[in-house]
Amino acid sequence: MTFDLETAASPKGLRRVAIDPVSRVEGHGKVTILLDDENRVQQVRLHIVEFRGFEKFIEGRPYWEVPVMVQRLCGICPVSHHLAASKAMDLVIGAVPVTPSAEKIRRLMHYGQIMQSHALHFFHLSSPDLLFGFDSEVGRRNIVGVAMEHPEIAKKGVLLRKFGQEVIRVTAGKRVHGTGSVPGGMNKHVSRADRDMLRHDIPQMLEWAQDAVNLARQLHMQNAAMHDRFGAFRSNMLSLVRADGAMDLYDGVLRARDADGTLILDGASDQSYLDLLEEEVRPWTYMKFPHLRALGREKGWYRVGPLARVQNCDVIPTPLAEAQRQEFLAWGNGAVIHATLAYHWARMIEALHAVEVIQQLLDDPDILAGELMAAGERRGEGVGVIEAPRGTLIHHYKVGPDDLVTMCNLIVSTTHNNQAMNEAVRSVAREYLDGFEITEGLLNRIEVAIRAYDPCLSCATHALGRMPLDVAVLGPRGAVLDHITKSSEGGIVRNLDAPVRFDG
Numbered sequence: 001m002t003f004d005l006e007t008a009a010s011p012k013g014l015r016r017v018a019i020d021p022v023s024r025v026e027g028h029g030k031v032t033i034l035l036d037d038e039n040r041v042q043q044v045r046l047h048i049v050e051f052r053g054f055e056k057f058i059e060g061r062p063y064w065e066v067p068v069m070v071q072r073l074c075g076i077c078p079v080s081h082h083l084a085a086s087k088a089m090d091l092v093i094g095a096v097p098v099t100p101s102a103e104k105i106r107r108l109m110h111y112g113q114i115m116q117s118h119a120l121h122f123f124h125l126s127s128p129d130l131l132f133g134f135d136s137e138v139g140r141r142n143i144v145g146v147a148m149e150h151p152e153i154a155k156k157g158v159l160l161r162k163f164g165q166e167v168i169r170v171t172a173g174k175r176v177h178g179t180g181s182v183p184g185g186m187n188k189h190v191s192r193a194d195r196d197m198l199r200h201d202i203p204q205m206l207e208w209a210q211d212a213v214n215l216a217r218q219l220h221m222q223n224a225a226m227h228d229r230f231g232a233f234r235s236n237m238l239s240l241v242r243a244d245g246a247m248d249l250y251d252g253v254l255r256a257r258d259a260d261g262t263l264i265l266d267g268a269s270d271q272s273y274l275d276l277l278e279e280e281v282r283p284w285t286y287m288k289f290p291h292l293r294a295l296g297r298e299k300g301w302y303r304v305g306p307l308a309r310v311q312n313c314d315v316i317p318t319p320l321a322e323a324q325r326q327e328f329l330a331w332g333n334g335a336v337i338h339a340t341l342a343y344h345w346a347r348m349i350e351a352l353h354a355v356e357v358i359q360q361l362l363d364d365p366d367i368l369a370g371e372l373m374a375a376g377e378r379r380g381e382g383v384g385v386i387e388a389p390r391g392t393l394i395h396h397y398k399v400g401p402d403d404l405v406t407m408c409n410l411i412v413s414t415t416h417n418n419q420a421m422n423e424a425v426r427s428v429a430r431e432y433l434d435g436f437e438i439t440e441g442l443l444n445r446i447e448v449a450i451r452a453y454d455p456c457l458s459c460a461t462h463a464l465g466r467m468p469l470d471v472a473v474l475g476p477r478g479a480v481l482d483h484i485t486k487s488s489e490g491g492i493v494r495n496l497d498a499p500v501r502f503d504g
Contacts, residue, residue: 014035014043015035015036015037016032016033016034016035017033017035017438017443018030018031018033019031019033019446019447030046031446031447031450032045033446035433035438039436039437040434041426041429044422044425044430045285045422046285046421046425046450054070054073055409056408058397059407059408060404060405061405062405063092063397063403064182064183064403066397066408067081067082067085067182067183068082068179070082070395070410071177071178072177073412074456076120077389077390077456078177078178079110079113079168079172080110080113080388081388081393082172082181083106083250083384083386084386084388084394084395085384085397086181086384087384087395088382088383088395088396089382089384090184090185091381091382091383091384092378092380092381093183093184093376094375094376094377095374096374096376098184098185098186099370099371099373099374100366101185101189101366101370102185102186102372103250105171105180105186105190105372106171106181106186106250107361108171108367109167109171109172109180109181110250111167111250111354111361112354112358113164113168114351114354115160115163115164115167115205115355115358116160116165116167117389117454118306118347118350118351118354118389119157119160119212120161121347121389121451121454122344122348123146123153123154123157123158123161124161125454126451126452127143127146127153127157128140128141128143128146129448129451130344131149131153134445134448135441135444136441141444153215156208156211156212159208160205160351163201163205164354166197170190170194170195170197173188184374185371185372185373185374186372188372189367190368191368195367199359199363202355202359202362205355205358206320206355206356209348209351209352209354209355210320210324212348212351212352213324213348213349213351213352216344216345216347217324217328220331220344220345227341228341229431230341230428230445230449231339231340231424231425231427231428231448231449231452232339232427233420233423233424235301235302235338235420236257236292236295236300236303237257237303237304237307237311237336238255238256238292238303238304238312238392238416239254239255239304239308239309239387239391239392240252240255240270240385241255241313241314242313242317243267244314245315246313246314246316246317247309247313247315247316249309249387250386251386252270252387253267253268253269253270254267254268254269254270254385255267255268255312256302256312257311257312259338260335261311261336264292264294264295265292265294270383270394275293277291277293277411278290278291278292278293278297279411279415285418287418288411289419290302301419301420303416303420304390304413304417305343305390305391306343306346307337309387309391310325310328310349311329311336311346316349316353318352318353319356320352320353321350321352324349324352325349328346340424340427340449340452340453343452347454380398380400381397381399382396383396384396388412388413389413389454390412390453390454390455391413391414393411393412394412395410396409396410412456414453417453417455421453421455424449424450424452425446425450428446428448429446433446
């Protein structure tokens with residue numbers, strides 16, 4: 001992480017602090033903070049500074065290519081996009097429901113993804129802050145530092161992730177960017193040899209996953225006052241749940257609660273998401289801002305992901321994870337837990353749940369044999385919704401009679417959390433930076449708040465409208481000859497007096 005302080009490039013003489021890039025997250029983003037002369041925080045924003053455009057270049061492609069193509073959004077959560085697109089295309093071709101064998105193999109793949117992603121985030125990306133402290137030496141705050149000082153913790157994290165990757169390999173064909181799921185079902189069964197290999201390691205994985213939950217809980221409780229307060233704010237929460245209210249990370253209906261835990265909506269079909277959600281575009285970031293239509297922009301934004309899911313469901317349908325969930329809920333004394341850092345605890349509960357589900361599926365003979373493909377009446381449009389590691393993921397496609405995609409809309413987990421992440425960084429900045437001399441350790445707290453959401457910034461960059469642009473023409477000695485800016489609304493301004501900043 002680097003940061004700089006500027007005066008000239010900011011309005012009204014305010015100093016500008018930039019954290020660029022935000023480290024230990026997937027993708028590229030930065031935070032800008034505006035300070036007055038007394039170091040009082042005037043503005044804090046999380047900017048997503050890369051533009052990917054997947055929603056546009058999916059158009060015109062044959063529908064059967066899409067589940068493989070969209071995985072290139074990300075190398076960490078490709079399975080989530082692979083399966084969400086497959087579920088949408090199942091509807092397009094009328095293959096609903098898919099066969100029992102296909103659904104169970106997809107579920108096995110998905111829970112392998114949940115397990116490996118949660119292990120990667122907690123152990124590799126977040127544990128250095130939690131184990132060493134937010135102000136610890138920069139060179140120490142990484143997985144190498146954890147391996148040197150806490151080798152057993154690092155070992156468990158690496159091997160838990162490796163097991164999840166192996167589950168993905170035996171179901172998708174490859175650990176990253178596989179091809180196992182296709183519109184209408186799956187293209188292969190799990191081999192008996194692969195099934196036996198995975199079953200052999202399950203007891204060890206269950207033990208280590210429980211250790212991970214205990215570690216996350218212990219780290220939260222050892223500095224409980226700070227962890228409960230850090231970046232905390234009240235918000236709505238959204239997720240899929242099973243029709244009976246149980247946690248289901250592969251399929252279900254939409255449920256939302258308000259900040260007090262009261263149901264806002266329940267049992268809503270994922271196919272009607274456009275009636276429930278609205279997206280807003282702002283000129284200073286490529287990531288959109290969704291909210292619940294019924295509540296409007298100011299009151300309708302929400303959080304997704306592990307913190308929402310473990311509190312939004314009525315029960316986790318595996319015994320070990322449910323016991324841990326009950327202990328988590330007891331920490332809140334009956335109130336909704338809004339602590340940003342509680343995401344880590346909830347995330348490890350879900351990782352344990354994933355191992356339990358994998359165990360169940362490995363014992364199911366349907367993953368070894370049975371029909372893999374379903375067929376039905378073509379309908380031309382479909383919405384696929386899944387609970388990705390980071391939260392609710394929506395894929396929506398329309399396909400023409402020539403089999404080519406005519407429309408693609410994606411609302412990814414990190415986009416749902418956009419307003420929440422901005423609220424978190426504002427909360428942390430006002431508590432820890434307001435009136436103090438700015439240091440790397442204090443700025444790391446901003447990154448800690450962002451990392452708690454495990455954002456996938458590459459996945460989230462799908463802005464609507466025009467791309468903002470800032471172009472400067474310099475003379476041979478560095479003088480500004482021309483300086484033009486174009487806003488996301490398309491307005492163009494020429495300003496030779498405005499300072500020019502280069503990040504090189």
